Every structure is written in C-alpha cells, then in structure tokens.
Amino acid sequence: MTSRGEVRLWLLQRASAAVLAICVAVHLVTIIVAMRQGLTAAAILGRTHGSIGWAGFYGIFVLAVAVHAPIGVRAIAQEWLACRGRATDAVFVLFGIVLLALGGLAVAAVIR
C-alpha cells in the first residue's frame, strides 16, 4: 500500500477509536442502567423498536467497529504473521464488510 493509503488507514483508525470511546461508554452505561432498573429483554426491545435515536447510535457504533477492527487486526497480522499485500488487504476489507453486515442485522433486530 502507498504511504498515502497507510496514513489514511491510520487516521481512520484514530477517528473510529474516538467514536468507539464514546459509544462503548454510552453502551455500558445503558446496560448498567437497564439492569439496575430490572428491565426485561422484552421491555428493552419495546423501548428501542422504532427509535430513530437508538438506530442512529448503534448504526454509528457498528460502522466504527467495522472500520476500526479490520485495520487493527491487519496491523497485528503484519507483525505477527508477516501477512502483507493486496490479497491480505482484500481479506480485511471482507472482514470489515462481514462485521458491518452482522452488526447491521443486530441493529435492525433491535430497532425494527
């Protein structure tokens, strides 16, 4: 990959990390609050169904994960397994798409 491409990946990972720091904190606080209030799964889904706010929040969360994780795993693969080149990069693009699809399905299930 070109220097420009590598710098772009680094920036994307930093930016997605910043988004994830907020998203993970909100997600954990939400879990703790829901558990402390004794909400059942059905009650939680009742609140999230049709909510544009939760859809937007978890949509951004999933997008940040789909960007962040493949770039990080790619760096680990380069260091520990010496895996490089276009074929390896394609595998990590695919990994990102899979994360996006699975995360998207989960968000749809919670919101729909």
Added chain:
Amino acid sequence: MSSLSVTVWRGGSDGRFQDYSVPRRDAQTVLDVVTYIQRRLDPTLAYRFACRVGMCGSCAMTVNGKPRWTCRTHVAEVASGDRIEIAPLAHLPIVRDLVTDMRTFFDKWARAKGQFTPTASRREGFERVEPESRPRRAVDAAIECIGCGVCYAACDVVEWKPDYLGPAALNRAWTLVNDVRDGARTERLAAVAGDAGCHACHTLGACTERCPKHLSPTASIAGLKRETAIAMLRGRL
C-alpha cells in the same frame, strides 16, 4: 579484593556465554570490565569502543538484559549481586563476540531520508532561525542523538517487524522535518509514513526509557504521525 562474576557472549549468532572472574574496583564501569577481560584474560575478545565518555555511541551492549552504553554504566548500578551478563546489542547481526553489524541500523537512517537537503548555497546568507520558534524547539528536543543503537535494540517493534525503520532513524527524520532550511520535507514524510515507518510504532516507550541521552523518540514519532496526517489531508502526500 572482591571479584565480579562476568558472563560474556562469545562467537557469532550461534555462539555461547563464557564465564570470567574480574576484580571489582570502585567506580568501575562495564566497559572497564570488558577491557580488563580483553587485556588481561582473553585477548581474542572482540568489542567496540572509542571515546569512553558517552560521546561517540560505539560501546553500546546488552548488560543484564538491557541495552546500555557500557562506558557510562557503573557496575554498581547494574550488577545483580556480584554477577553481570554482557551480550551484543539485540536486533542487529553479530559480527563476533560483543560487536554487531550496524549497517542495517544506519541504512534505515538513509531510508528515512536522514540527510539534510539544502535549499540555499554557500553564497547566500545564514538562515535566521528563532531559538524560541516551535520547529527549533522540536529540533532541540531531538537533535542530541549520537546513533548508539540503544533505542533500536530496546524496541519490540523492530523485533516483530525487521523492516521497521526504528526509533533513531525516525527521530532523525523528525529533526529534519522541523528544519526550516531543509528542502525535502514532503519526500521525507512520504519515506517515513506507512507500515514500516512511523505508523508501525505502538508507543511502547522502550526507546524513550532506555535512551542514554534522555531523548524521546516516542514523541518524535508521534510528531511524524501528526505531520504525515496533516500532509495527507492537504494533499501533499
């Protein structure tokens, strides 16, 4: 007089440690110990040194598992009881005994475009650089590197990724990126960007912890990451 039990690496990469007994003295440095072994016990021992006062950077070795200048390391600081282990610097090919081949290390300085590229000739006047300007202060913080290789031997990323440029070469590039007289900023940023350059650094900080000059290659590399990102966003990379 008490004695010191010294274990020294002998041979090439397939060599082994050999034990020596060296008289212990006040204010004795590790370089004194190595010199005693070569002059009194075993003249075939190969090691490298020049200035003996922490100026030349040629006597760095691995002492009790950590890279250090041997001339500025007192035995009393590092000896574990009366034992000391001396090996060549890590991450570099061993020539023989305590001597490593530094070519890879300095070739990486060249790959990081560590050479000054002038923008003026000798017929023009001196460039005025304000001592308090931000670039000048950034250069000041990093310029005292003497190329001893201690940071390179301490860096885990160099071990994991042998083509990684390493802390010293990137620190050198950072001083030139901040040199307002230099004319190869864009090329240098392109040379140090990427998975073998500054973006491979995990900010572990071993280079900064071990640098005998108390420099912070970690901060220099962070600066390069910042400058390459800005250059990319402005379409200059």
